Amino acid sequence: MEDYLQQLDDEQRTAVLKSAGRSIIIAGPGSGKTRVITYKLLHLLKTGIKPSEILLVTFTRAAANEMIDRARMLTGIDLEGITAGTFHHICNLILRRYARKVGLFPNFTILDEEDSKSLIKHVRTMVLERTGEIKHFPSHGVLQKIFSYATNTMSTLHSALLKINPKYIDYEKIIEDIYREYTIEKRNQNCVDYDDLLVFAVQVLQDSDIRLRESRKYKWILVDEFQDTNILQLNLIELLSSFHKNIVVVADDSQSIYSFRGARYENVRDFMKIDGTKLFKIQTNYRSVEPIVKLINATIPKRSVPKVLRAVKFSDQKPIVIKTSDRQEEAAYVSKQILRLIEQGFDPEEIAVLYRSHSHSLELQIELSKQQIDFKILSGIRFTETAHVKDIIAFLRIIQNPREKISWIRVARLFPGIGAKTASNLAEHAYGAALQNDVSSILDGFSQKKGQILEIKKLLSEMQEESTVSDKISFLYESFYQQYLQDNYPDYKERQQDIERLIEVALRYNSLEHFLSDLTVNEDVQNNVSKGQKITLTTVHQAKGLEWDVVFVISVNPGDFPSYYALMENNIDEEERIFYVAITRPRKLLYLVTQQYPSSPYMYWAKAVDFLQKIPEELVDIYDTSY
Numbered sequence: 005m006e007d008y009l010q011q012l013d014d015e016q017r018t019a020v021l022k023s024a025g026r027s028i029i030i031a032g033p034g035s036g037k038t039r040v041i042t043y044k045l046l047h048l049l050k051t052g053i054k055p056s057e058i059l060l061v062t063f064t065r066a067a068a069n070e071m072i073d074r075a076r077m078l079t080g081i082d083l084e085g086i087t088a089g090t091f092h093h094i095c096n097l098i099l100r101r102y103a104r105k106v107g108l109f110p111n112f113t114i115l116d117e118e119d120s121k122s123l124i125k126h127v128r129t130m131v132l133e134r135t136g137e138i139k140h141f142p143s144h145g146v147l148q149k150i151f152s153y154a155t156n157t158m159s160t161l162h163s164a165l166l167k168i169n170p171k172y173i174d175y176e177k178i179i180e181d182i183y184r185e186y187t188i189e190k191r192n193q194n195c196v197d198y199d200d201l202l203v204f205a206v207q208v209l210q211d212s213d214i215r216l217r218e219s220r221k222y223k224w225i226l227v228d229e230f231q232d233t234n235i236l237q238l239n240l241i242e243l244l245s246s247f248h249k250n251i252v253v254v255a256d257d258s259q260s261i262y263s264f265r266g267a268r269y270e271n272v273r274d275f276m277k278i279d280g281t282k283l284f285k286i287q288t289n290y291r292s293v294e295p296i297v298k299l300i301n302a303t304i305p306k307r308s309v310p311k312v313l314r315a316v317k318f319s320d321q322k323p324i325v326i327k328t329s330d331r332q333e334e335a336a337y338v339s340k341q342i343l344r345l346i347e348q349g350f351d352p353e354e355i356a357v358l359y360r361s362h363s364h365s366l367e368l369q370i371e372l373s374k375q376q377i378d379f380k381i382l383s384g385i386r387f388t389e390t391a392h393v394k395d396i397i398a399f400l401r402i403i404q405n406p407r408e409k410i411s412w413i414r415v416a417r418l419f420p421g422i423g424a425k426t427a428s429n430l431a432e433h434a435y436g437a438a439l440q441n442d443v444s445s446i447l448d449g450f451s452q453k454k455g456q457i458l459e460i461k462k463l464l465s466e467m468q469e470e471s472t473v474s475d476k477i478s479f480l481y482e483s484f485y486q487q488y489l490q491d492n493y494p495d496y497k498e499r500q501q502d503i504e505r506l507i508e509v510a511l512r513y514n515s516l517e518h519f520l521s522d523l524t525v526n527e528d529v530q531n532n533v534s535k536g537q538k539i540t541l542t543t544v545h546q547a548k549g550l551e552w553d554v555v556f557v558i559s560v561n562p563g564d565f566p567s568y569y570a571l572m573e574n575n576i577d578e579e580e581r582i583f584y585v586a587i588t589r590p591r592k593l594l595y596l597v598t599q600q601y602p603s604s605p606y607m608y609w610a611k612a613v614d615f616l617q618k619i620p621e622e623l624v625d626i627y628d629t630s631y
């Protein structure tokens with residue numbers, strides 16, 4: 005047997021040697037997907053296939069480059085001429101050749117996401133000038149998400165609107181106008197956005213001559229992360245493989261977690277359904293110790309292609325379920341346990357805390373800072389640095405210290421029609437007036453943008469009337485900020501959760517001063533314990549593909565994880581897959597932490613879907629730390 009084949013286990017080797025024609029390799033977590041696809045590439049080259057006859061599709065450019073470098077190292081063959089990269093890259097190459105077929109000039113330019121948002125913003129302003137100002141109309145960012153979702157799922161704007169935010173259905177007609185004009189603008193300017201690349205590439209391949217010419221080039225097509233493809237991407241690879249029909253896709257269907265951006269879990273099943281498709285499985289888990297692998301096998305999501313993982317690493321330690329009382333106790337427990345593990349010699353860089361939604365980490369962020377355990381956040385930024393939390397804090401800081409100009413500017417800019425100049429004038433005015441006046445009358449003499457100023461004034465004085473910090477934030481949220489989030493952020497649901505959590509945390513404070521200083525001063529971590537090293541905090545989505553020695557999954561409470569929104573949309577299957585991704589990340593230790601009395605109002609309603617209740621008791625050690 006050739007040397008390189010000896011570096012594969014039996015299942016991997018069979019998949020590499022026997023996959024031909026239409027083939028799908030179903031890979032379990034930690035089973036060496038990357039190794040298999042890289043070695044398939046290597047094997048093709050060793051058996052005389054030219055690089056130019058291969059198309060390799062990956063989810064990131066870096067992944068393609070890594071595989072190519074490795075294959076080059078192992079074969080000594082220069083891979084010049086291979087077509088490799090993301091779907092967008094490949095579509096761009098095709099479209100350059102046939103641009104005129106879809107009414108573009110070959111020198112078309114590509115709008116990245118920011119460019120696309122800017123153009124939508126421009127068109128939105130033009131259309132709204134015609135219709136007249138609408139108070140709560142989706143921002144350009146929200147519109148972009150709606151357009152993109154419709155394109156990637158090949159659905160109507162109507163159903164995309166229903167999915168993203170049904171509230172905007174009343175404006176459907178205007179949103180359609182914006183979409184139409186955005187499309188015309190792009191056409192006139194000879195440019196395309198990312199989604200157009202896919203749509204147009206699929207469109208040009210409908211032409212039988214072009215399809216023949218293009219699909220003839222690629223004797224072999226290899227696709228990584230197939231479980232995350234959307235319907236257009238599936239169509240594209242089907243079209244490109246229509247001549248030689250050698251298409252090998254690698255997928256872990258149980259880890260398909262991107263339906264919110266149009267990924268289609270069903271692609272795996274649909275691909276397998278076609279007669280003659282060969283199925284291979286790789287099921288040795290090289291990552292996790294046996295007790296974790298047993299739990300993984302018991303937690304396989306519904307509707308998955310059946311797979312039974314085998315472990316190669318052994319340990320006596322079962323995964324640990326920790327029952328805490330509430331978020332605060334959960335945060336305290338997790339921080340303490342992390343300190344213990346570090347004392348026992350675990351490298352902080354090898355410890356991660358995973359959660360379904362960023363907002364679940366707020367208490368923990370505060371607690372870790374208090375304990376001086378430094379952390380990095382993969383999924384976004386520190387809670388107190390997020391735009392929405394800063395907005396709320398700006399209102400509170402004005403109440404606390406009305407002379408502070410930065411907060412006045414921040415607050416003013418939240419109101420449509422107030423630009424940088426007015427905001428800065430307002431801040432100067434407030435600074436001057438703050439000494440003699442109460443917050444509610446500071447803006448009295450300010451004459452610009454009357455309507456908006458009146459609104460700011462009203463909000464601030466009513467907030468001031470509210471007695472507790474938590475009531476102040478609740479008031480602001482309910483009377484203004486919740487709607488602001490919906491109008492301005494595509495991911496408004498997560499941001500709303502953050503603010504709801506902030507209100508909860510505020511409940512513990514009697515004084516605004518303490519609340520504000522705890523939220524900001526604690527960020528200044530001394531980092532005595534971990535000597536420059538940091539533990540990782542991340543959402544499960546951001547943790548996909550990564551691994552650590554120790555993983556804590558926190559807030560495993562119905563309504564939190566699985567998420568309330570997913571439950572409302574009846575998307576429990578995807579939640580199961582997200583949970584599966586989470587528990588497949590640790591090498592040595594897994595902690596599943598739950599709260600007996602979570603503050604989530606959805607908890608009781610959602611009791612029926614408790615992930616922990618589904619775990620066979622003998623597979624875990626359970627500790628109850630609740631008081």
Ligand SMILES: Nc1ncnc2c1ncn2[C@@H]1O[C@H](COP(=O)(O)OP(=O)(O)OP(=O)(O)O)[C@@H](O)[C@H]1O
Nearest residue numbers: 011012013032033034035036037038039290549550
């Ligand atoms: N045949 C093998 N022998 C020994 N180790 C292997 C073998 N195949 C893969 N591995 C190792 O297993 C680990 C997991 O592989 P990899 O990261 O590719 O998993 P994966 O399938 O992409 O997992 P996931 O999708 O869960 O992130 C890697 O460290 C890899 O080197």
